[in-house]
Amino acid sequence: DQQVKQNSPSLSVQEGRISILNCDYTNSMFDYFLWYKKYPAEGPTFLISISSIKDKNEDGRFTVFLNKSAKHLSLHIVPSQPGDSAVYFCAASRDSGGGADGLTFGKGTHLIIQP
């Protein structure tokens, strides 16, 4: 049973436009949500996070929105740049540091930014 779901395996967006990546979760015990970015042959790199007491967190071009009642979060990238092309993983945890339960990851969405 997948507790974190990313239903779009891939997404193609034109450079300069907005990229919206979606994530759904089923475990109401999750308290902390993160987005990681992964390039081929590298480990995941932390991008942005949000705790369950907030509904929005912004860092430069990246904004994460959390809708707790819908158990849904989304990552917005504005404007999209060619270097944003990568696989994006949504992750969730009961402990913001990863803790004894670790992070639960979705399957990822491959974002392709078209010139």
Add this chain to the structure above:
Amino acid sequence: DTGVSQDPRHKITKRGQNVTFRCDPISEHNRLYWYRQTLGQGPEFLTYFQNEAQLEKSRLLSDRFSAERPKGSFSTLEIQRTEQGDSAMYLCASNRGSNEKLFFGSGTQLSVL
């Protein structure tokens, strides 16, 4: 900050052989994690250390998998009697504790023939 280091980057082995991977976390990080990632999937949590204590190991995939962190610094992950299904990327991560993001290494890609 040299980042999380993993060795080797790639390992090819024959079915039935034992393999061991090493992870060197960021030096001041007392928490260390192992994850496995198979093709088309996200990383899957395996085990977690706080200093030298292994606080969670029930998620290790079978009793063929074991991990150690003897002095609370580097860690090793061993897979005994490898099977083709063990082929995956094995990722190590570390952090200083609660409210700290995880820093991942580049992983060890295991291929079992």
